[in-house]
Amino acid sequence: xxxxxxxxEKRYGxxxxxxxxxxxxxxxxxxGLIGPNGAGKTxxxxxxxxxxxxxxxxxxxxxxxxxxxxxxxxxxxxYMPDFFGFYDSLNAYEYLDFFAAVQGVPAAKRRGxxxxxxALVDLSHKVDADVNTLSRGMKxxxxxxxxxxxxPDLLVLDEPASGLDPRARVQLRELIAELHRMGKTILxxxxxxxxxxxxxxxxxxxxxxxxxxxxxxxxxxxxxxxxRRVQVRVADADVDRTLDLVGAHPEVAEAAVExxxxxxxLAGDDDTSARLLADLVAEVPVYEWRTEAAxxxxxxxxxxxxxxxx
Amino acid sequence: xxxxxxxxxxxxxxxxxxxxxxxxxxxxxxLGVGLIGYLVYLLAQLVARDxxxxxxxxxxxxxxxxxxxAMLALLMTAVVMIVPGLTALxxxxxxxxxxxQLLQVTQLTPxxxxxxxxxxxxxxxxxxxxSVAPVVALPLLFGGVRLGDVLVGIGMLMLTAIMLGSIGIxxxxxxxxxxxxxxxxxxxxxxxxxxxxxxxxxxxLFLSDGPTFPARGREVVSILPNPYVGMVSAVVSPLxxxxxxxxPFDVVEVLLMERQGFSSDFFGVGIGVGGGVLGADxxxxxxxxxxxxxxxxxxIYLLITMLAxxxxxxxxxxxxxxxxxxxxxxxxx
Numbered sequence: 292x293x294x295x296x297x298x299x300e301k302r303y304g305x306x307x308x309x310x311x312x313x314x315x316x317x318x319x320x321x322x323g324l325i326g327p328n329g330a331g332k333t334x335x336x337x338x339x340x341x342x343x344x345x346x347x348x349x350x351x352x353x354x355x356x357x358x359x360x361x362x363x364x365x366x367x368x369x370y371m372p373d374f375f376g377f378y379d380s381l382n383a384y385e386y387l388d389f390f391a392a393v394q395g396v397p398a399a400k401r402r403g404x405x406x407x408x409x410a411l412v413d414l415s416h417k418v419d420a421d422v423n424t425l426s427r428g429m430k431x432x433x434x435x436x437x438x439x440x441x442x443p444d445l446l447v448l449d450e451p452a453s454g455l456d457p458r459a460r461v462q463l464r465e466l467i468a469e470l471h472r473m474g475k476t477i478l479x480x481x482x483x484x485x486x487x488x489x490x491x492x493x494x495x496x497x498x499x500x501x502x503x504x505x506x507x508x509x510x511x512x513x514x515x516x517x518x519r520r521v522q523v524r525v526a527d528a529d530v531d532r533t534l535d536l537v538g539a540h541p542e543v544a545e546a547a548v549e550x551x552x553x554x555x556x557l558a559g560d561d562d563t564s565a566r567l568l569a570d571l572v573a574e575v576p577v578y579e580w581r582t583e584a585a586x587x588x589x590x591x592x593x594x595x596x597x598x599x600x601x
Numbered sequence: 602x603x604x605x606x607x608x609x610x611x612x613x614x615x616x617x618x619x620x621x622x623x624x625x626x627x628x629x630x631x632l633g634v635g636l637i638g639y640l641v642y643l644l645a646q647l648v649a650r651d652x653x654x655x656x657x658x659x660x661x662x663x664x665x666x667x668x669x670x671a672m673l674a675l676l677m678t679a680v681v682m683i684v685p686g687l688t689a690l691x692x693x694x695x696x697x698x699x700x701x702q703l704l705q706v707t708q709l710t711p712x713x714x715x716x717x718x719x720x721x722x723x724x725x726x727x728x729x730x731x732s733v734a735p736v737v738a739l740p741l742l743f744g745g746v747r748l749g750d751v752l753v754g755i756g757m758l759m760l761t762a763i764m765l766g767s768i769g770i771x772x773x774x775x776x777x778x779x780x781x782x783x784x785x786x787x788x789x790x791x792x793x794x795x796x797x798x799x800x801x802x803x804x805x806l807f808l809s810d811g812p813t814f815p816a817r818g819r820e821v822v823s824i825l826p827n828p829y830v831g832m833v834s835a836v837v838s839p840l841x842x843x844x845x846x847x848x849p850f851d852v853v854e855v856l857l858m859e860r861q862g863f864s865s866d867f868f869g870v871g872i873g874v875g876g877g878v879l880g881a882d883x884x885x886x887x888x889x890x891x892x893x894x895x896x897x898x899x900x901i902y903l904l905i906t907m908l909a910x911x912x913x914x915x916x917x918x919x920x921x922x923x924x925x926x927x928x929x930x931x932x933x934x
Binding site for chain 2: 340341342343361362365366368370372374375376377378379380381385389390392393394395437441
């Protein structure tokens, strides 16, 4: 495992940020850490990046404990926080050159490293541009390049797509896919599932300081067999009554009215679905009953149910 | 790691000198020091004319000493006023522009980060010193000042700058806001430079048996960390001096002479600066075997510098090493 967190605890005063977090990120994986705001994603990333102490548990990153051998961890790790950090009067080249220097890249190699990285993140044409003049998407790509200056095996990216426009998100996804092809292990967090669904090989759902589910994407999708998203069309006058009826069902989650239809996630098999439909038809005329297989979003909603998430 | 130049220092220098304010400040600084230097020259002329009249050869040496001492006092005041401002924002500024964690997660050690910040501030201060070198070197043309005195004076300025810079960085590493960091840096600078004079007055009041300086009593400790006293002590050896000469350092030199067992009557009858001569008691008394003040000052400054840099480095270090034993199933971290 490139990253292993076992029963990691972290408290801020009386607030528990991590309450026994377990996480295992295999080498070469693109691991998506998904969870609502305040779930503990950033805290976990700071701890494994050697930037925050933990109150308990065991952490291993690239074979080293970040609290005992931070230099080894930092040699293997490129960390990108969920904010931009830029110096006022440096251009893109100087910015990367500085971070290459502080990461110990020899002066003779730095020019080549920086030039290659600017090309990788498609910023070669902005080599002389003041970093403050770059767009948000460009800054994010430059930040990603910064994490790569010392050729780390592991990238820890905290909400990298936050605030990006759709085009910039696509570019970032392509970049992450390219880094995956280069053999990097990538831990990437987000509170927006759609950002991770297409690029991750593994995923973990974190909420309230603990990981609720984790594993390969295929396995997680398999775990969702039997759950489905249901849309029900009824007369306008019956919408509220229908919402109350399905909302009271123990296997229903996230019931809501969307464009005049009652939508919800139903756990269980086809029999469960049929029984609920029969119960509903007995109470109100049902014009349409449409089901589709549940996706990761449903898993996320179900695992973080009751937390006011998403 | 490239050992030739601390990367933080390189970037700081680049950033600092690209800033438009830097050349403006240096220009104003040179003009200000030049103007003050000229006023000091005029004042020295007036004092020399009163003391020696026209055409006396000794007047040249006196003017040299007068200007030299006035310029050192001016530069020491500049150190106290400028250096805290140069370093106070060094670490808290990284926090505010969100680059602090980016530095923490690199291969740089906390001490390298701190020293990079300190040397960049010192390099700027050295630039300020060099830019006014012609004005400061003016006394050498008049004579009466040895090159050794100049070097010792610059040494004390640099040591004071490094000490105050270290305190500034320590405060910056502790501060949660720029305002707090600046307030902390200037508070310490003012305590050392000015409050110690007030403390000295209080000490004299409580230690002295009578109206005289307690030369043969307890050491007046509050003067030991004062940068002005330390500099005067280093530049002018009271035991080797010819007594008070009517130059700016006399204000402090009289304290040092009393401390070593000489009497200037300064505290007794208030003869004051320029009029002091060694009193009859002082001439007859054996000088005390007290180490000169500058030795204490240098020692104290080195200690403060070391502690401040160590404290700053501890604050800069990512707090990942503070781990309590695991309670529960894994038994420990």
